[in-house]
Amino acid sequence: MSRPVTDEERRLAGLVRAHDRWRGRDVFNLLASENAVSPTARRYLASDLSGRYTLPVPATVDGETVDNSYTGTRYTDRIESLANAAAARLFRAKFATTRPLSGHLAALSALAPLLPPRSKLLAIPTDQGGYDGYAPGFVPALLGYSVRPLPANGPGHRVAADEAVAAIREERPNAVLLGQSFFLFPYPLREIAEAAHAVDALVLYDASHVLGLIAGGEFQDPLREGADVVFGSTHKSFPGPQGGLLVTDRADLFGQIDPALVWRVFDNAHWNRIAGLAQTLLELERVGPEYARTVVANARALGRALSDRQVPLVAEADGFTRSHQLHLDRPRLRAETGVGAGALARRLERQRLLIDLVGRIGTAEVARWGLTPDDMPRLAELIVRGGVRRERVGPEVLAWRRTFRTLRFA
Numbered sequence: 001m002s003r004p005v006t007d008e009e010r011r012l013a014g015l016v017r018a019h020d021r022w023r024g025r026d027v028f029n030l031l032a033s034e035n036a037v038s039p040t041a042r043r044y045l046a047s048d049l050s051g052r053y054t055l056p057v058p059a060t061v062d063g064e065t066v067d068n069s070y071t072g073t074r075y076t077d078r079i080e081s082l083a084n085a086a087a088a089r090l091f092r093a094k095f096a097t098t099r100p101l102s103g104h105l106a107a108l109s110a111l112a113p114l115l116p117p118r119s120k121l122l123a124i125p126t127d128q129g130g131y132d133g134y135a136p137g138f139v140p141a142l143l144g145y146s147v148r149p150l151p152a153n154g155p156g157h158r159v160a161a162d163e164a165v166a167a168i169r170e171e172r173p174n175a176v177l178l179g180q181s182f183f184l185f186p187y188p189l190r191e192i193a194e195a196a197h198a199v200d201a202l203v204l205y206d207a208s209h210v211l212g213l214i215a216g217g218e219f220q221d222p223l224r225e226g227a228d229v230v231f232g233s234t235h236k237s238f239p240g241p242q243g244g245l246l247v248t249d250r251a252d253l254f255g256q257i258d259p260a261l262v263w264r265v266f267d268n269a270h271w272n273r274i275a276g277l278a279q280t281l282l283e284l285e286r287v288g289p290e291y292a293r294t295v296v297a298n299a300r301a302l303g304r305a306l307s308d309r310q311v312p313l314v315a316e317a318d319g320f321t322r323s324h325q326l327h328l329d330r331p332r333l334r335a336e337t338g339v340g341a342g343a344l345a346r347r348l349e350r351q352r353l354l355i356d357l358v359g360r361i362g363t364a365e366v367a368r369w370g371l372t373p374d375d376m377p378r379l380a381e382l383i384v385r386g387g388v389r390r391e392r393v394g395p396e397v398l399a400w401r402r403t404f405r406t407l408r409f410a
Ligand SMILES: Cc1ncc(COP(=O)(O)O)c(C=O)c1O
Pocket: 033, 102, 103, 104, 105, 131, 133, 179, 180, 181, 206, 208, 209, 232, 233, 234, 243, 244
């Protein structure tokens, strides 16, 4: 790497180095929305691909038809084909695209071509764990849709089959948009899909949070259970570079989605990201089931260990979770310990333990660093000592963290 020249360049280099050390070696990351990217995928992210274009879309130039607007793309196009084929194999889908630049844009990639303005969506409200992007003022407003609530009233924002079916029959939406930011339990998808298809509604499954678990066969299998299109972020429980992907078995839907990506949702699809994503897809083809099993087993074990130490969590009667997330029971946390979820997260951050400020604890990244269910009582103890009792556990966390040197499942 060339040496930084100016003071600002040196400052920048120092900040990036410090970030990498802090987030890569000095903390346990329990943020449910994040993961650690494999070393090979990181190498591809920094490859020459990061500055290149390819646009393998036929165009007419002065009466001549060309198959790409660029030259020099012989490897780029093969990397994309390899990535799409790997995604199709891993999710056992007939069609896949790795082009969406993020989970949110993967959603737009499905919604915009499939549903005309004035369509009605059924989506889980944000106060029941739904994604803010699907709230009335956001994506639905952008695309001219109305949105009605799909209830997720159960413990841990769980969707009950009878309530979902009743809402679908009453509202007769154009699409049921599943997916949550607070996502603990699989959906009763067969019942939802049967009711939705009976009123000609599409079932769109935003798997952003649980994509890595679905890849490992651990959560639910949306395409087999009735979802028409599955899409999501590739960097939450799925341990890839930040980005999105989309899979479906339906040729009619993919025939509308795929040609609409370029020049509508985005132009350049970031080929270094796609190479890194392809590597992660191939890694999960090898080790996905063991990875996903470990993540969920860790979450359930950490739930038990925290609850045994009087940290209130939701859905205890259901084993806390079936995903990579645990949810603090925020009202009880405040009432029983005198601290809110945000303050707890800030205290823990100072002790090198990262959880988010809205009450989610995630176990995907720590599984990648080698923690197993046997480690969860010790982790829970550190969370309680550092977050609730305000002890200075940072040095102990650092010493323990430094014993995990190699990224697993990579
Ligand atoms: C359910 C859900 N969908 C979509 C997104 C957006 O993902 P991205 O940040 O990859 O655009 C999120 C982000 O947290 C999410 O929770």
